[in-house]
Amino acid sequence: MLARADALLARHRGTGSARALPAAAALLTDAIDTSSADIPTLTDIAFAPALQPVPAHVKSAGAQAPGETVVVSEGRWASSPAPEPAPPVEVISRVQAQNLEHTVYLKLKQELDERIAEVVHERFMPEIGVALDHALQKVTHDLNASVGALVRSSIEETLQLQIGKLRLALEDEVRREEAVAAIPSAIIPAFPAPQARPAEMEIAKSFEPAAIEAHWYPVWEESGFFRAGLDESNPGNHCILLPPPNVTGTLHMGHAFQHTLMDALVRYHRMRGYNTLWQPGTDHAGIATQIVVERQLEALGVSRRDIGRAEFEKRVWQWKEASGSTITRQMRRLGASCDWSRERFTMDEGLSGVVTEAFVRLHEEGLIYRGKRLVNWDPVLQTAVSDLEVESREENSHLWYIRYPLASGEGHAIVATTRPETMLGDVAVAVNPEDPAYKDIVGSRVVLPLCGRQVPVIADDYVDPEFGTGCVKITPAHDFNDYQVGERHKLEPINIFTLDARINDNAPAAYRGLDRFEARARILADLEEQGLLAETKPHKLMVPRCGRTDAVVEPMLTDQWFVRMDSLARAGLDAVARGEVKFVPENWTTTYNQWLNNIQDWCISRQLWWGHRIPAWYDGEGNVYVARTRAEAQAQHDQALAECIQAGESATATELRQDDDVLDTWFSSALWPFSTLDWPRDNPALRLYLPSSVLVTGFDIIFFWVARMVMMTLHFTGKVPFREVYVTGLVRDAEGQKMSKSKGNILDPLDLVDGVSVESLVEKRTANLMDPRQAESIARTTRKHFPEGIPAFGTDALRFTFASLASHGRDIKFDLSRCDGYRNFCNKLWNASRFVLMNCAGRDTGVDDSLAVELSAADRWVASRLHRAADDARAAFREYRFDNLARAIYGLVWDEYCDWYVELAKVQLATGSEAQQRGTRRTLVRVLEAILRLTHPVMPFITEELWQKIAPLAARGGPSIMLQRYPETGAAKIDEAAEQEVDMLKRLTTACRTLRSEMNVAPSQKLPLLVQAGQTQITPYVPYLSALARLSEVVVVAELPVAEAPVSIVGDCRLMLKVEIDVAAERARLNKEKARTEAEIGKSESRLANPNFLGKAPAPVVLQETERLARFRATLEQLEQQLRKLA
């Protein structure tokens, strides 16, 4: 039993390996199932005869918070789960029989609490039971007074707590077990169990992404392809910091979008041979995470204060362990090529060390200070929050006009206020010095209603005579503006609120203990009754609420830690002004500058339990010692003490107590660019990857994070954290609404990858709503928008969609139909590859250079187009224009390679010479192979799968496409002549097809074509034209016959399709064409007739216009000729 217990304890201390969990959990369950018989009752314990001495470590349990579960094992402390014991009714009654004095009772209670907690685990640790017995025995022996009903309830309370905690522990255990069971292995936790992939060379008729994704990601990761490049001789390096998501969070559309872009950038630079690092990690997200865990506790009827700080922290860590990998698993599903071996967590030992180091240094430099200031206070969480975490919303309220009688007894001043309850803390009434209405009363005193205090009437510019009555009450302790007025006039603030925003003892007795909202109602009623409420007007005002809890934020005078911002902000502004950090799009620079120019000191302390504890210690006299460790603080204290004694002052040594507060989450985030690179230790990664290349993020955290990283990184390392900041738009729903849980319009990116039924979608959207009443309407709109649920698009299609939507300076309305289109695109690429494999696998693809290869204009054309696309792609990456990247790829693959080249290649393969066929296969294969490399950064999975099959045909190959070079650009490969030739062919083909279509010729019917060519050499086009336009023959004639057949004009060629026509219809068609041409001619002529145009427009523009006119005129003539023939 002991061994089992130790195993459990070891795990709870975090020393057990993840793999050991299921086994240990099984042990626990086992123990619970079978061992209820050997759980001792309290009776057994309290009156057991054992009399062994209490071990020293058991005594120290008194330092634990009441109700803390404590287990002793080998001198170490750890909380532990255990089953629920039966309530010890007999014990209570027997103890009750005793008589006990109050102080003694307290001592007993405390000890009992501890003992009861221990007893619960007694079956693991018999010796504890023994120690406990002894303690109880001793207590019983010492006491001869009885314990009253108080004791009974106290014991019951303790037991309840214990029971609650045990239930928690058990549930947690089960959850963890499930979570672990769901993870097949540590390295590939992200994908469903791999399905069988199609065998080599066999290729499915359509693209099925799931198996391919599940296969390739683990291969890449296990092969170490994501690892940071650390070659210091490599001149190129590219680093992206992952904005660390909340460790307990899940991936949302915004993440998926940004991660897609980051991954594309990293893969692109990796393929270009750069040293690359995509630094992943997660954030402990202080408030957010604490709230989640508190809610869990709440559901079980326990508060964090009940279980104590240490236990609470442990629970958060457990929650982190259990859910912390969710988001990284999801990232893997999206193909993120982060260097997972470098994954960091802001509360890691290393990063925590950096946090302490940074804090201490800033403090030493005088940039961190502690002081009593008015801060934004969340009375629900009971912590300070920073300005940025406060979100103001307009709400309907009232403006109340209150009479303040003059102390002289004659008349009164009327103040207008939106917060009457704060009047209890008024210290003055203020008017504008220029306001004639109040000139006389400045300097006199008024009587504060309900309080009876007299306060002065002061004059201050802050008061706007036009608003309200032009007379303002001044409450420095509860309003930021009033605080400043108070400082100017040396008025002592009167705080009237407790930390949970109830009226405190500084206020008249009648209001004490009232909640601020109750107090408002009571005060208004009382004022009304006394005839002091002059007027009530409806009024809209901005109510500040906490971004996390939605509680109305209260300005509160408290002791807090601050970072002095002026010098840091100036450095941050300078770095951007010098261009060391660039924003893309540029206009975000303005936002950044504006914020830094108006910045206030940053309140970094939070009265929370989850976060980096502030490295400051206090002695008994309240002196503060900021130090890296307790020992260092102790040394400072000792020295100060010695100095005092030396100076002949009296001083006593006291035990140091660490500051209870933790740091704002964003403090550690601000250090992310160098803390993740193991600063301050010099190492290759730090040398190579600071500054990083680009930060990809949304504008919403420019203030929270971007600006602070710039300031901190500059301060500590002298370098900027990143050279560019690419600010993406926000992903919104199809109606342009921000996606949020409460709106019920969230989409899980993985649902787009895997597909989801409408039922599960509704379930997901309506689960755990803050306001369950919304469930019905959310369900309704969801069913309306997704009547069929969402089909599986696959990761590549989703990524391509994100890329195509990533234009600059615009939010993204996420439109599912785009996914549809790009899923189809994947299929197109897949089938083009299938075609190439069918025609080239096992055939001569021109790998052997000694054999003759003949390349047609079509072959040269497609190669030329490929190089243009590669140019465009590189430009797109350079400018972060992923939409352009997507367009370039899409157009190349679909419009050029598939629609034209593959069709032309079919002709060449069917009719060409051996050398031509060889050239065709070579081109088919090589261009496709390059297309795959070109596309890989955006669509990693499908390109890898296809490349593995295609590359060998192009005499390439390797373990992965991601290690191949990105296609090179090269003006040499641009072939203008071939492009013109194919362009002509395309126009001829389209003209024929249009004629066919307009004449309603069945696709299966082949027709002869007569061509009257001008200068154009038509012969080379004939085979292609015949196939593409389904012609039975092409006859070149000197003059088209006078026949009743449709004619089309392309350049200097006239095409006649030999088909019987309706003369009237054909005339109508030609007339329509003629009208269009004449309109163009008209526009062109008037332009060219304008002397100003001829005189001022640049020559090439004039030339272009002249040529255009000539072309139209030629066409017009042909059309007229044809019309005459039909006459």
Added chain:
RNA sequence: GGGCGGUUAACUCAGCGGUAGAGUGCUAUCCUCACACGGUAGAAGUCACUGGUUCGAUCCCAGUACCGCCCACCA
């Protein structure tokens, strides 16, 4: 109050001084041996409005209207 965006085809968006483009949708037609998640052809726009600059404005400038966001905030 200060600042930043947006307004282009039915929808979602590119273009940003010189012939209005894409995807989706729509119409017609075709299961032609890579692909019906497809082929072919087609219809569809006074580029919000008003002025200005210019030989020329969807594009530049100014203003108006509407939509959206950020910051600050008058009690």
